[in-house]
Amino acid sequence: MERESMELDVVVVGAGVAGLSAAIRLMQMAEEQQREITVCVVEKGAEVGAHILSGAVMQPTAMNELFPDWKERGAPLNTPAGDERFYFMTEQNAVRLPVPPQMQNHGNYIISLGNVCRWLAEQAEAMGVEIYPGFAAAEVLYHEDGSVKGIATGDMGLQKDGTPGPNHEPGMELHAKCTLFAEGARGSLTKGLCDKFDLRAKSEPQTYGIGIKELWEIDPAKHKPGFIMHSTGWPLDSETYGGSFLYHLEDNLVSYGFVIGLDYKNPYLSPYDEMQRFKLHPLVRETFEGGRRISYGARALNEGGFQSIPKLTFPGGALIGCTAGFLNVPKIKGSHTAMKSGMVAAEAIFDMLAEDGNEPVTYREKLEDSWLWDELYRSRNIRPSFQKGFFAGMIYSAIDTYLLRGKAPWTFRHHEDHKQLRKADEVDRIDYPKPDGKITFDKLTSVSFSGTNHEENQPVHLTLKDDSVPVSHNLALYDGPEQRFCPAGVYEFVQDDSGADRLQINAQNCVHCKTCDIKDPGQNIHWVTPEGGGGPAYPNM
Numbered sequence: 001m002e003r004e005s006m007e008l009d010v011v012v013v014g015a016g017v018a019g020l021s022a023a024i025r026l027m028q029m030a031e032e033q034q035r036e037i038t039v040c041v042v043e044k045g046a047e048v049g050a051h052i053l054s055g056a057v058m059q060p061t062a063m064n065e066l067f068p069d070w071k072e073r074g075a076p077l078n079t080p081a082g083d084e085r086f087y088f089m090t091e092q093n094a095v096r097l098p099v100p101p102q103m104q105n106h107g108n109y110i111i112s113l114g115n116v117c118r119w120l121a122e123q124a125e126a127m128g129v130e131i132y133p134g135f136a137a138a139e140v141l142y143h144e145d146g147s148v149k150g151i152a153t154g155d156m157g158l159q160k161d162g163t164p165g166p167n168h169e170p171g172m173e174l175h176a177k178c179t180l181f182a183e184g185a186r187g188s189l190t191k192g193l194c195d196k197f198d199l200r201a202k203s204e205p206q207t208y209g210i211g212i213k214e215l216w217e218i219d220p221a222k223h224k225p226g227f228i229m230h231s232t233g234w235p236l237d238s239e240t241y242g243g244s245f246l247y248h249l250e251d252n253l254v255s256y257g258f259v260i261g262l263d264y265k266n267p268y269l270s271p272y273d274e275m276q277r278f279k280l281h282p283l284v285r286e287t288f289e290g291g292r293r294i295s296y297g298a299r300a301l302n303e304g305g306f307q308s309i310p311k312l313t314f315p316g317g318a319l320i321g322c323t324a325g326f327l328n329v330p331k332i333k334g335s336h337t338a339m340k341s342g343m344v345a346a347e348a349i350f351d352m353l354a355e356d357g358n359e360p361v362t363y364r365e366k367l368e369d370s371w372l373w374d375e376l377y378r379s380r381n382i383r384p385s386f387q388k389g390f391f392a393g394m395i396y397s398a399i400d401t402y403l404l405r406g407k408a409p410w411t412f413r414h415h416e417d418h419k420q421l422r423k424a425d426e427v428d429r430i431d432y433p434k435p436d437g438k439i440t441f442d443k444l445t446s447v448s449f450s451g452t453n454h455e456e457n458q459p460v461h462l463t464l465k466d467d468s469v470p471v472s473h474n475l476a477l478y479d480g481p482e483q484r485f486c487p488a489g490v491y492e493f494v495q496d497d498s499g500a501d502r503l504q505i506n507a508q509n510c511v512h513c514k515t516c517d518i519k520d521p522g523q524n525i526h527w528v529t530p531e532g533g534g535g536p537a538y539p540n541m
Helices: 016-032 059-064 113-126 188-197 271-278 281-289 335-354 363-368 369-379 382-388 390-405 443-447 469-478 515-519
Strands: 005-013 038-044 083-087 092-098 130-132 137-140 148-153 156-158 164-170 173-181 208-217 229-234 242-248 253-261 292-302 315-321 462-464 491-495 501-505 525-527
Touching: 005 016, 016 038, 016 113, 016 335, 038 173, 059 164, 059 335, 113 130, 113 443, 137 188, 148 156, 148 469, 173 188, 173 335, 188 315, 208 271, 208 515, 242 281, 253 271, 292 515, 315 335, 335 363, 335 369, 335 501, 363 369, 382 390, 469 491, 469 501
Parallel strands: 005 038, 005 173, 038 130, 083 229, 173 315
Antiparallel strands: 083 092, 137 148, 148 173, 156 164, 208 253, 208 292, 229 242, 242 253, 462 525, 491 501
């Protein structure tokens, strides 16, 4: 059965803030210059926002530029940032520290990024953008000359062996003069584009963290709208980068999360269990007592910053947002930079279309002239300074921030996350407390709070390049770290009838965080898109 096709000016892959901002900016310029332009956004989540997970505190710089009247339009930036606290934690105590300048949030807003995306989608559709949720971009299409032609959405109704089932529907081809990839951190199509066009030839490796988040409704007596708390230290050791956030939104809601750098060394570390046991700290536990958990999720995030930005354009397309890697780690923010990258890319595409070109070559130049570039440049050395340990990183960060002002005459390099694990026999096991079912929970219970669902009879989207590697390499050398680094219980080692170990993949649990694709020590796991509409269904994360 042949696939149908559509011809468009621009196709955007991903309805996050970067992709939607790009689509909106294109339509704004088309209206300003009275030109017709066709723009389509495809989104693998069942609805816009279903796969969006972030802290989040938004710096409104890019929003102010995109919609100066966003307040009148009803953008869901409802909770201005208020009182802020920053702590160094020990197991039983907390030392309050000055809030670093990059982390100060006066003028910012505590938000649900998913709800911001839903609002942006409404604005985009009102301008004439076509948005197709539930359609996963599964394949990049190429012209005969090697330039990007567009994308194809995945087939629906395939059986586990990949053959068409009784309800099979072929995907659709979307052809465009320019395709924008806004897949978020570790985009599956972006990986292939980086290889094909050698986009990382002159950049440092991208590095990542995993952010695990819960949304709670707490006792109204404890709720302080606008309150922000960050911490570092316990429960992580001095070799492991990470920390927590606690944000009080409106309506007695609290956003709690824990971020751990995926360059951690101990294969027995479980990011999920670190996040759970942190809630038992005396300073933190009191927030959750008497409350109820509403939702749960996890997502990888970029930590490479300025020096990990790849070549951003190629014939027929460009990378924007977190798929390119614009998150500002010291600020703990990336939504404003993602939006700005999409807006700048849209302007470059508009130039390209006017000149009948096939690559938005002015994109990087325009970025370099923007506040985004300066912001990322000044913060570029802080995250990699922690490769030498927590205390060395804190000391250097203070020097870089207060004395050098981000203008050091050097740039630190990055290492690849998957190469950092030590062998299991070189480290100590980590014993985690058992969940109490009230404040701390087991993984599978948590996954049930993510709304995750996949059609079970489809091909497994967590593919292995070599089926023997999980047992012969990962289990033998690292005691199977995939069963711990996954925050959704996707991977477990079981024994077959003969007593031999094998890796069981529970793909239906996957929350699309991409951690396995990043941290697998042999890079044997390759994450590909499942059927459109599958995965988590985050309500307001």
